[in-house]
Amino acid sequence: VDKLIGQFGLGFYSAFLVAERVDVITRSCKEEGYIWSSDGGVSYTIRPYPVEDAHGTSVILRLKEGEHEYLKAERLTELLKKHSMFIRYPIHLITEELVSAEKKEEDEVEIDGEKAVEEVKEDGDAAADEAKEDAAPAEAKPSKKLVDKVINTDIPVWTKKVEEIPEEDLKRFYKSISNDYDDYAIAQSWHFEGIMDLKI
Structure with a gap:
């Protein structure tokens, strides 16, 4: 397949x-x-x-x-980049990602009408300490959220002259088709017209 x-x-x-x-x-x-x-x-x-x-x-x-x-986002991304990277309309891939719950600066829980974050008196109050421990909120579990990502972000640079293309776009295009971590050595373009119209 x-x-x-x-x-x-x-x-x-x-x-x-x-x-x-x-x-x-x-x-x-x-x-x-x-x-x-x-x-x-x-x-x-x-x-x-x-x-x-x-x-x-x-x-x-x-x-x-x-x-x-x-069904895997990685596999779908691979196929879209290989076969549909330069389609003119944006292709969105919506996936689920785990997000860590943000902790509040201070969790306040009321017990019998009073907040469990009150300071303990100098003479000590074991009951208040136990109440504060029991009232401590459970650690928040990670939640899922939908993430919308556009896959085909590269433009078809061959439709323009090299001097009209920003250098960053040329670098990104080169790396996307070559899988090379380094920048290109030189960029040139040719346009031939005749029986066939060829742009390189």
């Missing part, structure tokens, strides 16, 4: 390389929604589908057994 990905251009049916079923849910801003469903065979179904408070198109892939690697 990995060798076949990218060999279909923008062909929609390449989705069935990894999916056992594909649903396309779509709705215009003026009409009701519809869902197109297929398992990749010779038939498909189209039926009305309730879409609340939204319009646009969603493509849902139900992955085959053994293809769950394509």
